[in-house]
Amino acid sequence: MLQEFLANKPLYYDKIDYERMPKTYARIKDKLKLPKIIHLVGTNGKGTTGRFLASALYSLGFNVGHYTSPHIVHFNERIWLNGNDVLDCTLENAHTFLQEILTQQESEALSYFEYTTLLAMVILQHFDYVVLEAGLGGEKDATAVFENILTVVTPIDKDHEAFLGNTIEQIATTKLKAVQKEAILAKQKHQEVYEVAKKITPKYTPFEEFLEEIDKQKIQNIAQSLNLAEYLKQNLSLSVAVLKFLKLSYSESDFVEAKLFGRLTQFKENVIVDVGHNPLAAQAIVESLKPNKYTLVYNSYSDKDYKSILTILQPIIKEVEILEIEDNRIEQKTALEKVVDELGLKRSNFSGIKEGKNYLVFGSFKVVEEFLKVING
Numbered sequence: 001m002l003q004e005f006l007a008n009k010p011l012y013y014d015k016i017d018y019e020r021m022p023k024t025y026a027r028i029k030d031k032l033k034l035p036k037i038i039h040l041v042g043t044n045g046k047g048t049t050g051r052f053l054a055s056a057l058y059s060l061g062f063n064v065g066h067y068t069s070p071h072i073v074h075f076n077e078r079i080w081l082n083g084n085d086v087l088d089c090t091l092e093n094a095h096t097f098l099q100e101i102l103t104q105q106e107s108e109a110l111s112y113f114e115y116t117t118l119l120a121m122v123i124l125q126h127f128d129y130v131v132l133e134a135g136l137g138g139e140k141d142a143t144a145v146f147e148n149i150l151t152v153v154t155p156i157d158k159d160h161e162a163f164l165g166n167t168i169e170q171i172a173t174t175k176l177k178a179v180q181k182e183a184i185l186a187k188q189k190h191q192e193v194y195e196v197a198k199k200i201t202p203k204y205t206p207f208e209e210f211l212e213e214i215d216k217q218k219i220q221n222i223a224q225s226l227n228l229a230e231y232l233k234q235n236l237s238l239s240v241a242v243l244k245f246l247k248l249s250y251s252e253s254d255f256v257e258a259k260l261f262g263r264l265t266q267f268k269e270n271v272i273v274d275v276g277h278n279p280l281a282a283q284a285i286v287e288s289l290k291p292n293k294y295t296l297v298y299n300s301y302s303d304k305d306y307k308s309i310l311t312i313l314q315p316i317i318k319e320v321e322i323l324e325i326e327d328n329r330i331e332q333k334t335a336l337e338k339v340v341d342e343l344g345l346k347r348s349n350f351s352g353i354k355e356g357k358n359y360l361v362f363g364s365f366k367v368v369e370e371f372l373k374v375i376n377g
Contacts, residue, residue: 039143
């Protein structure tokens, strides 16, 4: 069984063997047929940009897969096929196939994400297009081993510094070295990203150059019909630029089913959930929700800059309710409480949704997952 097999693999590593995935793929690549791959790299917006693009391509009549990570509740969320999450039976068949073509040593050595990436490519190999979202990395990411037709670069900011570097220049270099052929670059917060792109990715094109006035009007209409926050509208614009790169005509109706859960999602009348987990995501949320005030349901991994995140969110926070999470990567509660107190924010433990309060659930996929477990019993 796939789930039993994956349960024995760590989700996170202090160190990564970057040679393992390329060597394994090189040995089995003749057993797979690659579709047209559009590779997404960046820090924020990969999931929604990918879903906008995949949904539109599917609406236009193509067989399309979207590989994204991590999942919120069910593993099947990671592999989207023509409008639906992958079925368990499809996953099991792909797992059986992979076990046949991999050696036992390869199978055991591959990380959770590496194995899942190969699993997705087995399932998606006969599709017309695959929108392939990188994990935390760029040039050495497991998704970077496959030949692609285009790299789409979403906004780059600080995150996963232990693996990617401590400066925007270092992080941008790591991510942009994943570009194989041509690239489309989203609007960037940091000028350093453009400077790095000019040095190492000469064939990149800013997304704005693909958009004509008629596209901008269509984007505005789609954003209004889907009630998109400004940062989601930017992701939509990036996906439209990709369609224009592919020389595909589209209509506003092609994006009707494109929203992805967990991205400023109105979960209940008084509850918004978002899987963002870094300062850039926090800033986008503030711009979208101000001047409203919320009870923040929050927790954080210890390697995240949660003091900066809470400082950015402070203008829209009335109080903080800390969600208990059992995970080795979660910050010690006393350390988080100390930062909340230093910022002068009222705090308590989350115990459930109460009437008369507006909630923002934010902090990571793990926070949203745990919140849903608590709410749904």
